[in-house]
Amino acid sequence: MGSGFATLPSEGRYRLANATVPAALLRGVDMAPPEAGRPEADLVAVDIVINDGVIERVGPPAASEIATLDLDRGMVLPCFVDSHVHLDKGHIWPRAANPDGTFAGALATVAADREANWKAEDVRARVTFALKAAYAHGTAALRTHIDSLPAQIGISWPLIAEIREEWKGRVDLQASSLCGIDVVVENGYLDRLVGALKRAGGGLGAVTYMTANLADGLEQLFSTALAQGFRLDFHVDETLDPGAHSLRLIAEAALRFGWAENGNGRIVVGHCCSLAAQGEEEAQRTLDLVAEAGLAVVSLPMCNMYLQDRLFGRTPRRRGVTLLHEMKERGTPVMVASDNTRDPFYAYGDLDMLEVYREATRILHFDHPVADWPLTVTGTPAEVCGFSGRGFIGPRLGADLVLFRGRTWTELMSRPEADRTVIRSGAAIDTTLPDYRDLDSLWS
Structure with a gap:
């Protein structure tokens, strides 16, 4: 005990x-x-x-x-609520270490490991290990993102549905799909994914970045989510490039589609790192749109400190976190979460939300005063994600x-x-x- x-x-x-x-x-x-x-x-x-x-x-x-x-x-x-994790990627570091600690290195290494190793038995073992750790640390609910490239859909989604039932009463488990926005627009992809999500009770999500397919991808995701009753959860602008502004485009799409009136809960947007690198006028405009659209924002301070602004032989200058204080001031719900654990995107971590909150306090200045910042790992993600009573x-x-x-x-x-x-x-x-x-x- x-x-x-x-x-x-x-x-x-x-x-x-x-x-x-x-x-x-x-x-x-x-x-x-x-x-x-x-x-x-x-x-x-x-x-x-x-x-x-x-x-x-x-x-x-x-x-x-x-x-x-x-x-x-x-x-x-209260027991913690972890609003953004990657259970299916977790703990592959011993066989798939990031060669240089960069974001590009993480993408390539995970892609190779997924293709070679992510059979049901492998994913089950690692997901179960991670849930045991989260439970022991005091987490009662979490939302995981599930890699949903076409070849992985039929493996991971039936499995995550089984595991959710097995862990009922210990960890309340939600899952959202994850793929690049370019994949969303491929012929037949959304039709196949929707069937898997319906069967597994999953949510709809994607990685958004500046690409020619971004506008079309957002259009298809919003239309599908409204028609099928899915919640939306995006990985957004995980870069320090000030030209990355898909967060603003998501907020504009939410307003255009009337999501606040017609959608299924709040849209969650994670990372949003580029906002901190943008000019004041652009950042303020986006912050106002995010608040008007009713988005909820989750920052991943440990993973983004690890990945962002990394160049060999050069000391990093920037923290890789988004403008949570300014968002909170506007009434936007804000959260912090674990993100990746012992995989190429983050070599460390154990789904310990006390560690996440402790590091977020130091990185994001959640103190002097502490005020209601503890809500970022408890009540706010519970309400945003729909974990009733948590x-x-x-x-x-x-x-x-x-x-x-x-x-x-x-x-x-x-x-x-x-x-x-x-x-x-x-x-x-x-x-x-x-x-x-x-x-x-x-x-x-």
């Missing part, structure tokens, strides 16, 4: 006493707002009463006769929580918190991480 605290009751009614919770993550709780202007002003002290796997009460610390575990001000977060702490919500020893933000984010306790439906789970040796048979 998680070693941070004593073993919790496996069922029944008990109290987590003297917990510290970010005020922004509380729902349905009547408490005085935190005192503004003081350090850690966004944190509140509460007791959390859990009854048969559901949160019964959240309120100020108070004496009680029920079974109690005193957290000694340790921080409690991402918040409050009465009548499931007792799916992560307990940490750290009592303040500086304590929480200065250590890996490997001894965290993960509670699912009121009971502590086994947080033993899968051993990398479990995958050795894939390389031998």
Whole structure:
């Protein structure tokens, strides 16, 4: 079990006493707002009463006769929601390392490995390994992108549907298709993909970049999504080229198609790196359109720090993240997520959302004040992706929580918190991480 605290009751009614919770993550709780202007002003002290796997009460610390575990001000977060990952690419690094760490190197290496190795047994082993890690770290829901080139559709989509059922009750799993926008316009491609997505319950997505086929590809994707009831999730402008502006074109398409009134949930756009390299006038224009169109934006700070602005023998100048502060100021929902893990696009990572949030805080300045930035890995992706009941702490919500020893933000984010306790439906789970040796048979 998680070693941070004593073993919790496996069922029944008990109290987590003297917990510290970010005020922004509380729902349905009547408490005085935190005192503004003081350090850690966004944190509140509460007791959390859990009854048969559901949160019964959240309120100020108070004496009680029920079974109690005193957290000694340790921080409690709702289980994480990871809104952008690549389970099917994960953990191929031992046989498919990026030769130079560049984006071009990643594309070529993954393409070769996919063609040679991505049979059902291989993909299943790696996806399962990744889900075990995410679950142990405290993630309760995630959205993965599935490579959907024609030769892979019949392998990966039936498999991801099976795995989603197998993991029900542990990790809520969504999936969206992924291919280049040039592939979308190929004759017969969307018809074949739509059938696979319908059978597997998937969403529709693509990588958008500046190409002659971009306008036609967007037209086909929006038309298909509206006609078939798919959600849309794009990889957008993953480059520092200021001439890449497919984000603006997606926002314009969303407005033209009336997506906010007629579509299936918010359109999610990931990366959007080029926006930070554009001139002020162009960036402001795009930011306004993104807000008007109701898009939601996910930044992938660890992967994009790894890939962007990389030239051999030259120190990188730019961070590769998008303008989240400016987006949030306009009311655009913003998130951060894991992206790739141990594959040519990112050599590291373990689907640990505490690590993602910790690094995002440093890279994107989610502090001074912290305010409601913790929503980027909890409540906002839950609401944007449609993971009902996830991402918040409050009465009548499931007792799916992560307990940490750290009592303040500086304590929480200065250590890996490997001894965290993960509670699912009121009971502590086994947080033993899968051993990398479990995958050795894939390389031998």
